[in-house]
Amino acid sequence: MKKLFGTDGVRGVANVYPMTCEMAMQIGRAAAYLFKNGNRRHRIVIGKDTRLSGYMIENALVAGICSMGVDVLQVGPLPTPGIAYITSSMRADAGVVISASHNAFQDNGIKFFFKDGFKLPDSIELKIEKLLFSEKVDSLRPVATEVGKAYRIDDAAGRYVVFLKSAFPKDLDLAGMKIVLDCANGAAYKVAPAVLEELGAEVIPIGVKPNGTNINAGCGSLHPEVMSEAVKIHRADLGIALDGDADRVIFVDEFGNKVDGDQIMAICATDMIRHKKLRKNTLVATVMSNMGLDIAMRRAGGKVIKTDVGDRYVVEEMRKGGYNLGGEQSGHMIFLDHNTTGDGMLSALQLLAIIRRTGKSLSDLSDIMIPLPQVLLNVRVSDKRDVMDIPKVSALIKDIEAKLGQDGRILIRYSGTEPLLRIMIEGQDKYQITAWAKEIADAVEKTIGVK
Numbered sequence: 001m002k003k004l005f006g007t008d009g010v011r012g013v014a015n016v017y018p019m020t021c022e023m024a025m026q027i028g029r030a031a032a033y034l035f036k037n038g039n040r041r042h043r044i045v046i047g048k049d050t051r052l053s054g055y056m057i058e059n060a061l062v063a064g065i066c067s068m069g070v071d072v073l074q075v076g077p078l079p080t081p082g083i084a085y086i087t088s089s090m091r092a093d094a095g096v097v098i099s100a101s102h103n104a105f106q107d108n109g110i111k112f113f114f115k116d117g118f119k120l121p122d123s124i125e126l127k128i129e130k131l132l133f134s135e136k137v138d139s140l141r142p143v144a145t146e147v148g149k150a151y152r153i154d155d156a157a158g159r160y161v162v163f164l165k166s167a168f169p170k171d172l173d174l175a176g177m178k179i180v181l182d183c184a185n186g187a188a189y190k191v192a193p194a195v196l197e198e199l200g201a202e203v204i205p206i207g208v209k210p211n212g213t214n215i216n217a218g219c220g221s222l223h224p225e226v227m228s229e230a231v232k233i234h235r236a237d238l239g240i241a242l243d244g245d246a247d248r249v250i251f252v253d254e255f256g257n258k259v260d261g262d263q264i265m266a267i268c269a270t271d272m273i274r275h276k277k278l279r280k281n282t283l284v285a286t287v288m289s290n291m292g293l294d295i296a297m298r299r300a301g302g303k304v305i306k307t308d309v310g311d312r313y314v315v316e317e318m319r320k321g322g323y324n325l326g327g328e329q330s331g332h333m334i335f336l337d338h339n340t341t342g343d344g345m346l347s348a349l350q351l352l353a354i355i356r357r358t359g360k361s362l363s364d365l366s367d368i369m370i371p372l373p374q375v376l377l378n379v380r381v382s383d384k385r386d387v388m389d390i391p392k393v394s395a396l397i398k399d400i401e402a403k404l405g406q407d408g409r410i411l412i413r414y415s416g417t418e419p420l421l422r423i424m425i426e427g428q429d430k431y432q433i434t435a436w437a438k439e440i441a442d443a444v445e446k447t448i449g450v451k
Contacts, residue, residue, distance in 0.1 A: 004132070005125040007310040007416025009111025011100050014053030019108050021060040027110055028064025028096075030131035032148075033140065034124070035094045035115075036070060045090065047075040047083035047156070048098035049187040049245045052212035053108045057098050061110070066148030067141065075156035077210075079187045079246035080111075081343035082160035088117035088340065089159070099187065099245040102222055103417070105213045117340035118319075119312045157191050164195045167338045168349045172356045175200035180239035180252075182206040182227045184220025188246035192345050204234050216243065221250040221331055221344075228256035238355075238362045242344040247311070248331035249344035251351070253363040261331040262293045264351055266369035268333075269325055270300040271354050277324075277337075278302060284317050284326030286310070287411055291426055296369040309413060311342045372408070373430035375437045379421045380450045384414045387421065393443045400425070400436045408433065412440075419450070 004010045004018050010027065012019040036042050044065050048054040054077075062072045070093070075086055080097045087095030095113035103109075112120045112128075131137055142148075179201050183189045189208040196203050206227060207219035219226055220243050227239035231252055239252040251259040265283060272278035281302040285293060286309045294304045305321070307313040311332040318326045318336055327333035332342035339346055355362060388394045401410055408427030415422060423440050427433040 002122065002126055002129055004129055005122075008101065008312065009097070009109050011103070011107060011109035011417050013106055014051070014057065014108040019053075019057070019110075021056060024057045024060035024110065025064035025067075026132050027128065028061040029068050029137050030128045031094065031096070031112060032065040032068035032070040033131060033137045034127055036068070037093070042070045043073055043090075043092045044070055045073045045075060045083060045087045045092045045095040045153075046098070047078040047080075047086070047095070047187075050077050050185060050189065050210035050212065050215050051098075051100070051105050051108055051244075053106075054098050057108055057110065061096060061098070062150050066150060068137065068148065069142035069146045070148045072148065072150040074150060074152045076152070077187050077189075078156055078160060079191065079242075079343070079345070081247055081339055081341050081346065082156070082187075082191065084113045084117040084341045085160055085163050085339060086153070086156050087113050087115060089163075090153075091115070097245065101245050101247070102216055102220070102243040105215050105217065113341070118315065119341060121316065161191050161194050161198070164191070164345050164349060165198060167335075167346050168199060169353050169357075172353055173200040174352060174356070177352075178202045178204070178234060178236040180204045180206065180227045180230045180234060180236045182219055182221075182230075182239070182241040183208050183246070184216050184222075184242055184244050185210040185214045186216065186220065186242065186244035186246060188242050188345060192242060192246065195345055195349070204230060204236060206230060220244065221248055224250050224252055224258050228252045228258065232256045240348045243331070246344045247342040248328075249333070249347050250331045251348075251362060253366060254361055255363055257363065259362060259366045260329055261327055261333060262290045262329045262371065263366045263369050264331075264347065265289075265325070265327050265333060266293055266296040267354060267365045268335075268350055269297060269302060270368055272325060273300050273302050279322055279324045282321070282323050284314050284321070284323050286314060286328050287413075288424065289329050290369075290371045290374055291409070292369050292371040300368075310416065315341065372426045373428065373433060374424065374426045375430070375434045377423045377437045377441045378415075379423065379441050379444045381414075381419055381421050381444070381448045382450050383448055384419070384421075385448060387412055387444065390444075390447050393440065393447065396440055396443050400440070410440075421448075
């Protein structure tokens with residue numbers, strides 16, 4: 001079992017274990033040791049989002065990596081998928097992202113990419129942890145010319161902008177479109193507006209003034225109501241909201257109605273089926289995806305394969321099965337024909353291309369999927385024991401499942417990054433499933449809830 005790494009790297013409150021400078025330096029040393037292969041000079045890319053603590057964590061990581069005789073390429077604030085792209089395009093040995101994604105500014109995290117731009121599997125993260133706790137690398141200290149150097153890559157953002165534009169059809173542009181773009185005061189605050197403007201769109205920007213503490217604060221994909229209101233005020237064609245590291249995206253249509261990741265995947269997958277571009281007519285999603293997505297895919301002649309929650313597990317299934325489209329309801333979408341990881345702006349460009357080519361509005365396109373009513377409640381817990389081992393909770397869940405039958409489902413899971421139990425119920429009656437979800441939440445709170 002891993003002790004530090006969760007579903008998306010190491011994450012926690014900055015300057016509190018495990019997100020301390022000391023631990024970041026040790027993680028850097030262990031990763032540098034693991035990624036070295038041969039006697040040549042090795043290089044690791046480091047990028048970050050706009051959190052105040054990013055400077056602190058970055059310097060510690062750089063020190064750890066250089067102390068192992070590996071060079072560092074610093075790209076500064078850049079979306080997580082941009083760092084994946086730069087890592088592979090520059091033939092670096094690995095990439096590191098300093099970000100806590102959608103979390104509040106006081107949190108931070110460290111996650112890795114392999115040289116091919118894909119996230120590390122559990123087995124490699126476990127090796128990093130073993131190196132950390134075994135103290136094996138402590139005695140390995142290169143000296144003189146063998147110590148690593150740090151370089152700044154000043155044109156990284158420009159390279160990523162060019163890459164994103166290359167993923168948009170060359171025979172199309174966005175001229176005449178008015179788009180509200182919320183960058184969450186995060187990593188995409190420069191590159192995302194540049195991409196849309198260079199493709200011809202009129203952009204109404206929100207969340208493009210980061211100050212180190214306002215990332216995800218009342219903006220971005222966590223607060224789509226902000227861009228929704230802006231779309232209505234400016235009479236825009238649609239709204240696009242990214243999260244802090246811009247690997248996920250949520251939309252609103254021209255009326256300000258939210259369009260989530262499931263609906264966007266339904267639109268893109270059915271369009272790819274129509275043009276014979278969806279491999280094996282299969283979409284990879286997670287167990288959190290709405291049953292309406294399965295129905296829409298069956299209607300289009302395709303199918304959905306489900307994985308555990310986490311875009312990394314979606315990508316692993318895609319690579320194993322040879323599929324090219326997958327994602328999560330939360331807005332992580334992976335177009336493997338273009339990039340190796342979830343990419344909010346790339347996903348937005350794929351949707352915009354469909355809108356331009358079909359001439360349809362986002363509200364018309366989103367009618368392809370009718371979501372079943374869904375309720376999601378989070379309960380803060382003191383420990384993460386199996387809820388089915390708690391008699392009262394287990395009995396309640398089984399009773400509700402029997403009442404739902406084939407017309408719905410219950411999904412109970414713990415967050416991989418926070419002390420939260422997530423309770424999700426889908427069914428035909430929104431009021432009834434809401435009441436049931438609250439019943440389960442109350443039962444959980446009485447047993448393992450934080451007092």
